[in-house]
Amino acid sequence: MKDIIVIKCGGSTISELSEAFFQSVVAMQKSGKHPIIVHGGGPAINQLLEKLDIQSEFVDGLRKTTADVLETAEMVLCGKVNKQIVTSLQQANGQAVGLSGCDGNLLQVQAINEEKLGYVGEPTNVNTELLISLMEKQMIPVIAPIGMNEHGTHYNVNADSAAGAIAKELGAEQLVFVTDVDGILKDGQCLEKVTADEIEAFIEDGTIYGGMLPKVRAALNALTETLQSVMIMNGKSTTVGQYGYVSGTTIVKSAVGQSVS
Template identity: 80%
Template sequence: MKDVVVIKCGGSTIAELSPEFFSSVVKMQESGKHPIIVHGGGPAINQLLQKLDIKSEFVDGLRKTTADVLETAEMVLCGKVNKQVVTSIHQAGGKAVGLSGCDGKLIEVNPINEGMLGYVGEPTKVNTGLLHSLMELNMIPVIAPIGMNQQGVHYNVNADSAAAAIAKELGAEQLVFVTDVDGILKDGKCLEQVTAEEIEAYIADGTIYGGMLPKVKAALSTLTDNLESVMIMNGKSRNVGKDGAVQGTKIMKTKQKLTVS
């Protein structure tokens, strides 16, 4: 299936995404493309962890996940947040179905480093047949990043990594990371485009750090012959057009000439 666009919505932006954003996703589908949304839910998870007095920490931008943290994350991601996004798409006139990576073995994972991170998994396989079936029914899949291994053990999956794996397995034409910043910032300014080589340098000198690290690493792992660029954009800004066109930082294999309008 051609024209697949994987859109990853960061947890910090979900509550602030406008009706216009979801309308743009529906219009994208009506134009012949096949959007898939993968969402996070960090702030909502943090709030519930605090209420339950469960400690949580991050290692290199990834949440260290104990059994208690996993149970909390699964409740928030697969329940509250997932259904919020599904409802917003319905309100915009579209049809959506909410899933977790455990449904239909959508996302199979292996643990990254159980000693350091606990129940945090990295995608190894995506059930693309399930996604194709839903898209053929004109449904917009909305995916919560909880996966499981072959033994049925559940793992927390970084939403950036989940989106990247889905885009790669489906041969998506575009991957968009919707976050709460305009893109990759250098000296306070948003970079319009960067190459893989430049990203490595920016990681080394500290320009790219924290929560942006998993995003750019996921972007680099996704760049293929089919997917030549990945976009990082701000979901709170007016940079999503009615036709689904977006603006932000474009990550590419090699530099492209910028067009002057």
């Protein structure tokens, strides 16, 4: 399927997303493109963990996930955040269907490192047929990043890595990370374009850290012949699609003129 656009909405910005944002996603779909939303929900998970007095910590931008943390994350992502986004799209006259990665075996995963991270999974396979059949019926899939392995064990998946895997497997033409900063910042300035080599250097020197790490890793993993660049942009000022992108950082594999191998 052509014209697939994967939009990852970060938990950092979900509550800031405007009606115009959701209207622009629906307008994009009505103009013949195929948007998919993958969402996070880190701050909302933090809030409930705090209420329940459950401790959690992050390792390189990934939440160490015990059984209690997994249960909480799943409740928040699938029960609360997913339905908020579905509702906002329906209010904008779109037809949205909320799914977690467990529904229809949408996101099959394996543990990254159980000893270090607990129930944190990385995607191994995506049920693209399910997503395509929904999009063919003019539905907008809204995906919560909880995945499942072949034994039916659920895993917490970073939403950036879920979005990257889904974009790659579908051969999407665009992948957009909507977050709470204008893009990749260096010395307070938003960088317009960065290459894989520059990203490695920025990770090394500490310019890129925390929640930006899974974003740039997912972006670099997702780059293919079809998907030559990935955007990071601010949810506060963003509408997508026909209204154009306001500003942000474009991530490319290498400098202009060299294609992805």
